[in-house]
Amino acid sequence: MVSNSDPLHQESSVDPGALLKVAVIGAGYWGPNLARNFKASQAWELSAIVDQDRGRALKVAGPLGDVPVFESLDALLSSIEVDAVAIATPARTHHLIALAALEAGKHVLVEKPLAGSRELGMAMVDAAAERGLVLMADHTYCYTPAVMKIRELIEQGELGDILFIDSVRINLGLVQPDVDVFWDLAPHDLSIIDFIMPGGLRPDSVAAHGADPLGTGKACVGHLTFALPNxxxxxxxxxWLSPTKIRQMIIGGTKRTLVWDDLVPQQRISVYDRGINFEKASTSAAQRQAQAISYRMGDTWSPALPEKEPLGLMVAEFAASIREGRSARTSGLAGMRVLNVLEAASRSLEQGGERSFVASIDVQLEGTR
Known part of the structure; x- marks a missing residue:
């Protein structure tokens, strides 16, 4: 049975002195970014680009040193040896490609979301665990210096107990043909919350409200809410419809409030020593009315952050997890926690915004072998 902490604890069979060989599957929007970072990494050898559109694959492969191209995973596996594959194809295809690669003994990195459904995602987690292979979710934002610093500040107690998280991810973006705005954009925010919160992303239920003012057949505007601990x-x-682009997350704590604005590179994080102090002297209704609320107005500071490309850090973590025989920091189970929330959000949308229960990873892992 797979452990909820998602450890591999496998002895790595990889030659410690050799580069790991990887093939990038998908040469559309995200694949070229992955290929470029694998090529630049000192831990990897970019061995192939795979895409059904050979011309598109060649356009990616050429500038990277004429990397070999293949039109299918089967063609790749029958032609050359690789240690891992990185999947950057439409979400509905992730599980089929991942399962085939895992069955062939390859470590797998998967673009968000992990799969198109909870059942398919768990099949991928199971297959990786059975073979002692790394299944990693490409939750790129978790490898940004800003998000890593936010996690560090929360772990150190700099913000105190978390009171709220308010995240905005809006822009005039592409209306996706196969997913709604929740499945397209919310995985970023959910993966960040999973990464920074002690214990990860584990809401009991969620409520989702969406609108389709353009008549596209899917929600183009949405709001998702759920409870956090305490x-x-x-x-x-x-x-998808905003004329302005905003990438901002506000995390309020009992000690301080943090604002992360990803579009301000000079000052991505600001920490405010401002908030409300509420003295709980009594629990009686009469005395609660008389309790004092005071406002704290302290200093604001911004931590210095290194400018490092998150995809570079992500592919380095993929290599490290393989060599060390351990789960990646954004493991398959991290991808499942995000996937569970997305499925619950879809059910809530179908039910007109009614709260929908989120499947528990703990329950899913019972009987997983």
């Missing part, structure tokens, strides 16, 4: 709350606003 009666705190998270809210995620996603939107």
């Amino acid at each position: 009666n705190a709350m998270a809210h995620i606003n996603v939107n």
Whole structure:
């Protein structure tokens, strides 16, 4: 049975002095970014680009040193040896490609979301665990210096107990043909919350409200809410129709409030020593009315952040997890926690915004072998 902490604890069979060989599957929007970072990495050898459109694959492969191209995973596996594959294809195809690669003994990196459904995602987690292989979710934002610093500040108690998380991810973006705005944009915010919160992303239920003012057949504007530990709350606003682009997350704590604005490279993180102090002297209704609320107005500071490309850090973590025989920091189970929330959000949308229960990873892992 797979452990909830998702350890591999496998002895790595990789030659410690050799580069790991990887093939990037998918030469569309995200694949070229992955290929470029694998090529630049000191841990990897970019061995192939795979895409059904050979011409598109050649356009990616050429500038990277005429990397070999293949039109299918079967053609790749029958032609050359690789240690791992990185999947950057439409979400509905992730599980088929991942399962075939895992069955062939390859470590797998998968673009978000992990799969198109909870059942398919768990099949991928199971297959990797049975073979002692790394299954890693490409939750790129978790490898940004800003998000890594936010996680560090929360772990150190700099913000105190978390009171709320409010995230906005809006822009005039592409209306996707196969997913709604929640499945397209919210995985970023959900993966970040999973990464920074002690214990990860584990809401009991979620409520989702969406709108389709253009008549596309899918939600183009959406709001997602769910509870955090200690009666705190998270809210995620996603939107394909905004003329302005906003990438911002506000994390309020009992000690300080942090604002992360990803579009301000000079000052991505600001920490405010401002907030409300509420003295709980008594629990009686009469005395609660008389309790004092005071406002704290302290300093604001911004931590210095290194400018490092998150995809470079992500492919380095993929290599390290393989060599060390351990789960990646954004493991398959991290991908499942995000996937569970997305499925619950879809059910909530179908039910007119009614709260929908989120499947538990703990329950899913019972009987997983």
